[in-house]
Amino acid sequence: MFFDALAPSSALQLVQFADVDAFRPAEQLEDARSIPLDVANFAAARAVVNLPGCRIIVARSFARILETTYRAPGGMVILPMTDDLRASSSGIDLDSRIFIALRGNHHCHFVEHQTNYHALIMFSPALRDRGWFDRADALWVRIADPAAHLHARQLVLDILRTASVNPHMFETREVAAHLQEGLLLAFDDLFQIDPMSARSAPSASARSARLVQQIDDYVSAYPTSPIYTANLADEFGVSVRTLSGAVAKVRGMSLHQYIRLKRLWATRTQLLRTSGASVATCARAQGFHHLGEFASAYRATFHEAPSDTLARGRQTGLPAS
Structure with a gap:
């Protein structure tokens, strides 16, 4: 289903296996061993995309008993990509409501x-710690928030399609970093980060308010600059987890939603002030590389199409700075 709409490219590795003997060498490289349960109907496939700080592998598996050792010093997530997943691990039933998280090494049976x-x-491992993995060498099975799960799944598919159709976008580190940032924000929501255990402490509330004000000041000072949460956290001397909690407490939304809102406003500012740039150029400058999704979010926020904003800006001739 996923793989029929994809074509391999310089940014997307796509491999399909018609029989188990062809599949075994690839599996052995990953320290995995499968016992197929239906050899006659065997089919497997995988699509791989590399981003600056992570690798995405989307796989079509097969009925099997799987023994594998995961080695993930920077952490890993296994995310169901359909609503009908069925598996088990050590006697625990797994379905599409869950996702699996691991950092370190772990021997698994599925x-x-x-x-x-x-x-x-x-x-x-070089990626900034976002507070997702509390313990090393332990695998967690977690029930995901349905909306966050769906968004993460759609974003993964979107990245694969982009890598297939527009591989040149992955050749520029800044563009690839934009795509990765969206994925990281989606996983912030998936893990439902809520570090505000000291909600009643006045000092914690004041600190949260200051952090959000710093975000607002930063965006005002750099209205068209890309916004990366890890860079913001470094700028303010806090963890991404703390930054997420501050936004949730003060603005009543996730860091993902707030950064998205800030990016939309920054794009709007650019549309109103540009003289020759297109909607696509302005949107991509703020990390919106999927223009259909951007246009939908823009219309929902501002009740007009981005092209209408651009046209009005050209008519009124707002200054460029």
Whole structure:
């Protein structure tokens, strides 16, 4: 299903296996061993995209018993990609409501009762810690918020399609970093970060308000600059987890939603002040590389199309700075 709409490119590795003997060498490289449960109907596939700080692998598996050792010093997430996933691990039933998180090394046993589609996202150890993984060498099975889960799944698919159709976008580190930032923000929501255990402390509330004000000041000072949460956290001397909690407490929304809102406003500012740039150029300058999704979010926020804003800006001739 996923793979039929994809074509390999310089940014997307796409491999399909018609029989188990062809699949085994690839599996052995990953320290995994499968016992197929339905050899006659075997089919497997995987699509791989590399971003600056993570690797995305979307796989079509098969009915099997799987024994594997995951090695993920920077952490990893296994995300169901359909609503009908069915598997089990150490006697625990797994379905599409869950996702799996791991940092470090862990030896795992799974039984997949059918063909499943899942994404495995491997994070680089160099990536800024976002407070997702509390303990090393332990695997967690977590129930995901449905909206956050759906958004993360759609974003992974969107990145794969982009890598297939527009591989040149991955050749520029800044563009690839934009795509990765959206994925990281989606996983912030998926992990439902809520570090505000000291909600009643006045000092904690004041600190949260100051952090949000710093975000607002930063965006005002650099209205068209890309916004990366890890860079913001470094700028303010806090963790991404603390920054997320501050925004949730003060603005009543996730860091993902707030950064998205800030980016929309920055794009609007650019549309109103540009003389020759297109909507696509202004949107991509703020990290919106999927123009259909951008146009929908823009219209929902401002009740007009971005092209209408651009036209009005050209008519009124607002100054460029």
